[in-house]
Amino acid sequence: MKTTTYLWLLLAGLLELLSGTVVAQVVEPLFRTLTATDGLAENSVYAIVQDQRGFLWVATQDGLSRYDGVGFRTFRNDAQQPASLASNFVLSICQDRHGNLWAGTGGGLSCYNSRTNQFHTYRAAPIDSSGLSDNFVPAVLCDRQGRVWAGTESGLHRLNPATQRFSLFKHLPSPKAASVRRNAVRALAQDRAGVVWVGTGEGCVSRLDTSRGHLVPDDRLQPAGVVTTLCPDRAGGLWVGTDTGLLRYLPAGRGPIRSFNPDATHLGSLPVAAIKKVFEDREGIIWVGTTEGLCRYEAATGTFSRVQHQPRNRHSLPENTVQALFQDHSGLLWVGTEAGLSCARLQPSPFGSLATGVAGPVWAVTSDALGRVWVGTEEHGIVCYDPATGRRQQFRHNPTDPGSIAQNYVRALCFDKQGRLWVGTQNQGLDCLEPGSTRFVHYRHNPSQSNSLADDMIQSVYEDRQGTLWVGHNGGGLSCYNPTTGRFTAFRHNPGNPHSLPNNFVRATFQDRQGRFWVATGGGGLSRYDVKTNQFTTFRADGRVPHSLSSNSVRCIFQDRRGVLWVGTEGGGFSQLQDAQRGRFTTFREAQGLPNDVVYSMLEDNQGYLWLSTNKGLARFSPRTRQFHTFDERDGLLQDEFNAAACHRSAAGQLYFGGVNGVVAFRPEAVQTNSVAPPVVLTAIRKFNRPIDLPDTAITERRTLLLAPQDNFFSLEFAALNFQLPEKNQYAYRLEGFDEHWIPAGRRREATYTNLDPGTYTFRVRATNNDGIWNSQGVALQIVVAPPWYRTWWFQVGVSWAVFGLLFMAYRMRVTQLLALERVRHGIARDLHDDMGSTLSSISILSQIARNHQQQHRPDQAAALLDQIGESSRRMLDAMDDIVWAINPAHDALEDVTARMRSFASDVLEARGIDFTFRVDPSVQGQKLGMQARREFFLLFKEAVNNLAKYAQCQHASILLTYQHGQLHLTVQDDGIGFDPAGPAQGGGNGLANMRSRAAALNGQLTIDTAPGQGTTLHLKVPLGNE
Known part of the structure; x- marks a missing residue:
């Protein structure tokens, strides 16, 4: 939103300071205006209200706007949103006791719920007699009893919040008043007695009679025009505004009706008959909005003061059609026009301007023993203003009069103890005006006279307690005038003397209550002059030294009532001298709340506050709390920019500050602050x-x-x-x-x-x-x-359970692996014990028998036994080889298994002269068998081949390995003699039983298809991955 400023309503009249100083009067209130450019929904404002939270609501022709002090939020109708505003044409608004906002619009009655940020709308329903009779709602009222009233073209409606149904109130039919008793409600109000008043579209003012259920017109009052506004006042009267005039009367015959009409011959009359709004503020003042501006009713005189639009004044009303008036919680008066929303403060500003009668910058202010205020200006010489009489006397330079002031550009003014006025000019030296005289005595610099004024360019003039006059020059050093001798002593900067004046630009001089003499320079820092030693001790700004002076450009020096010395600088804020011997300062700048780091002058009021003039207004500083409060044009100041040393406190305590546009004058105790903490x-x-x-x-x-x-x-x-x-x-x-x-x-x-x-x-x-x-x-x-x-907790719990589950699964798998390994170990141990143990036992027995045969000289029997021992040893070696091969994980692939099977079949069958084929289907490639399954599978295969070689008596055999549907198929077929499966086992051994046992260990299926004389076919199906 664009930057705008608050300006204050100054009442017509004179504001007198305690000494009688007169300040300039401002006749009209000064407004700040907000428009659609600032975010307002639309510039035609019809109603204003403030809700319980403190938001300001503004009804416009294109929506409802909520203002928070900086920006607007606008609510409009949205056909896609049932919970939006009924219509953008908002005519009236009010707030009920629950904080709900009610808006009468051109499309029904809407209720805004601040909690949900939504609207509930009531619209006319022709078939529902308990609803609104019309959607045009120009007036709404939330009365003190909590009831909601809505005025429409067809009468007055009261909402029952429990049933959400409306009751309709109309005038009784009357032939005598058929035209003026129309039911088109245009205005609603409730007086202090609780009576609800209704104004209609054709001049009827009625009160509501709830007992009889209809509107009762006041027969005494029949305005000629449309009733546009009703306003009960605190005295019990009722103001009635119409499009043809303004009336005030006391109901029930308690007084005569008073009519207010425009009168071109009387400035205190209304400017026009068309009344838009009447409003009573908290002070009981009646404000009247018309089509020709805003009027304030002056009860004492019965007249109106007018506030109207001024095209050349951007702080006047933006437009004269005043349609809405409201006073917020802080006392601001809000005015709605067809050109936006305006506000002004009703309290007069405590800051006035001295009525000097001249314009332009002011560089010096002082007062004399008679209470007259003397002002030194830049272009108009000196103005002496007497507040007691209102008379002004001006002293200007006259080139033809040597007794006139030397120059119109006055930089300094000082009254001495004898009542003489000393005047420092811009570049024409020093003048002196004796009491009661109008002739000036001139003091100029004379290079040929060492006891003359040091320089003609003067910045400051100051008298110390001894009556010595000190004159600061702009480049010429410092002059000390002895009034007894009439001689000047000059002090100038000496580069070779560190105890001389630090530079020749002297801005101000000051003697404190301890008798120390201080000199403020422009660029040389702050100096203390010792009269006894005739030496200057200078304190300078040094960023390397903590608590040094904040700036070398010093503008002013001041000592408060506690004896604390303060220094105002240009660009360094202002500083408090903490230690005069070591030059330690505490500095306050913009970061601490100072409005601007250029401090031109300082004064102290009766409450102990320091007032500082800057380039951005006046600052009030509390030495106790170290807090600043800034006042500027928005607070009613004549200007924000002030001038160096242009300040004065009168004997009565008034403060004066000169600036670029004149003199600000005020009583500090009259400056009131806003003590209400904001929501x-x-x-x-x-x-x-x-x-x-x-x-x-x-x-x-x-x-x-x-x-x-x-x-x-x-x-x-x-x-x-x-x-x-x-x-x-x-x-x-x-x-x-x-x-x-x-x-x-x-x-x-x-x-x-x-x-x-x-x-x-x-x-x-x-x-x-x-x-x-x-x-x-x-x-x-x-x-x-x-x-x-x-x-989230549930995910972390789930992950924890998943981790626990994985760890448990890993543990179970590890246990399973260990158990499997243990089973393998037990299996190997069992095989070694069963096969090799029995074989070794038999070898041991056979060896003993063979030895006996040899001892008994039976070599043939011994040789047969040795052959048997050799056969047993070979079987044991084969078994050992099978065990070692089986437990090697490198042989898990079926390619390794089939290679060993092919090798075994070749060794056994070729030794018996049996022709055979060994075929492995490509589907077998890539499949794997675990250690135990591989061993069982291979041993079953060996058993089948051995049986074939021993008992089949075949000429040809075939071996086939395939993989189908997750199963490994082994087929061993011969063309031998076959056998009877139901008969005794061939050779009396356990071959078939062993094969069935191993097939069961593999979770496989073993089938043997044979018959005597028909050969034998063995088929084994083993599921893979089920071990």
Whole structure:
């Protein structure tokens, strides 16, 4: 929103200071205007109200706007949103006791719920007699009993909040008043007695008779025009505004009707008959809005003072059609026109301007023993103003009169103890005016006279307690005038003398209560002059030295009532001298609240406040609290920019400050500050810089805000609902759980946070009003940042269970592996024990028998036994080889198994002369068998081949390996003699039983197809992966 300034309503008349000083009068209030350019929905304003939270609501022709002191939020009708405003043409608004806002529009009656940020609309329903009879609602009223009244073209409606149904009140039919008793309601009001008054479209003013259920017209009052406004006053009267005039009367015959009409011959009359709005403020003052401006009723005289639009005055009313009037909680008067929303303060400004009668910059101000104020100007010489008589006397340079003032550009004024006025001019030396005289005595610099004035360019004139006059020059050093001898002594800078004046630009001189004499220079720092030693001790600014002087360009020196010495500088703020011996200072600058770092002059008021003039207004400083309060044009000052040394405090305590446009004059005790802490509200939330409308509850009412994990960039906007200079409101915020300390935001009204960790935080914001009064409680919002799914408790619990499950599965697998290994070990041990143990036992027995045969000389029997021993040894070696091969994991692939099977079949069958084929289907490639399955499979195959070789008596055999549907198929077929499967085993052994046992261990199926004389076919199916 564009920068605008508050200006103050100054009442017509004179404001007298305690000494009688007269300040300039401003006849009209000075307005600040807000328009559509500033965010207002539309410039035609029909009604204004302030809600319980402190927001200002403005009804316009194109929507309903809510103002927070800085910006507007506008609500409009949206055909796609049933919970939007009924119509953009908003005619009237009011607020009920529950804080709901009611808006009468051109399309029905809407109720705004601030909690949900939504509207509920009531519209006319022809078939429903308990609804509105018409959608055009120009008047609404929320009375003190909590009832809601809506005036339409068809009568007055009262809403029953329990049933949400309306009751309709009309006038009784009357042939005598058929035209004037129309039911088109245009205005509603409730007086102090609780009576509801109704004004209609054709001049009828009626009261509501709820007992009889209809409107009762007041027969005494029949205005000729449309009733546009009703306003009960505190005296019991009722003001009636129509489009043809203004009336005031006391109901029930308590007084005569008084009519107010325009009169071109009388300035105190109304400017026009067309009345738009009548309003009574808190002081009981009646304000009247017309089509020709705003009028204030002066009860004492029965006249009106007019406030109208002035084309050349940007602070006047923007337009003369005043349609709405309202006074907010702080006392500001708000005016709605067809050109926007305006406001002005009703209290007069304590700051006035001295009536010098001349314009332009002022460089010096003082007063004499008679109370007259003397002003030194830049172009108009000296003006002497007597507030007691209002007379002004001006002293100007006259080239033809040697007794006139030497120059019109006056830089310094000083009355000495004899009452003489000493005048320092810009470049024409020093003048002296004796009491009662109009002739000036001139003192000029004379290079040929060492005891003359040091220089003609003068910056300051000061008299010390000894009566010595000190004159500061702009480049010429310092002159000391002895009035007894009439001689000047010059002090100038000497580069070779460190105890001389630090430079020749002397801005001010001052003698403190301790008798120390101080000299302020422009660029040379602050000096203390010792009269006894005739030496200067200088304190300079040095960034390397803590607590040194803040700037070498010193503008003014002042000592307060406590004896503390203060120094104002140009560009360095102002400083308090803490240690005069070591030159230690405490400095206050813009960062500490000073409005500007250029301090021209200082004065102290009766309360101990220091007043500082700067380039950005006046600052009031409390030495006790170290707090600043700034006043500028927005507070009613004549100007913001002041001039060096142009200040004075009168004997009565009035303060004067000269500036670029004249003299500001005021009584400090009359300066009142706004002591009301402002309500603080949250106004908006943005995510990634996009405004967000929250569901269910508006941000202004919300106490908890839930943010999703991806909402890692958000901003909160807030406002202090103080409309008196809202641009001066200050803010501080803190996010508890993230910010360690409060963050001063100055005038910035938002806080932005990014990448907050999941958790619960509390956002707090507090604010000041325009005068620095804090609302320390402020407003708080709990913010819950949800964690991402992978950081939620349920996910972490699930992961914990999953990890536990995986660990348990790994443990079970490891246990299973260990058990399997143990089974392998037991199997190997069992095989070694069963096969090799028995074989070794038999070898041992056979060896003993063979030895006996040899001892008994039976070599043939011994040789047969040795052959048997050799056969047993070979079988044992084969068994050992099978075990070693089986436990080697490198042989898991079926390619290794089939290679060993082929090798075994070749060794056995070729030795018996049996022709055979060994074929492996390509589908077998890549399949694997575990250790135990591989051993069982191979041993079963060996058993089958051995049986074939021993008993089949075949000529040809075939071996086939295939893989089908997850199963390994082994087929061994011969063309031998076959056998009877039901008969005894061949050779009396356990071959078939062993093969069936091994097939069962493989979870396989073994089938043998044979018969005597038909050969034998063995088929084995083994599922893979089921071991």
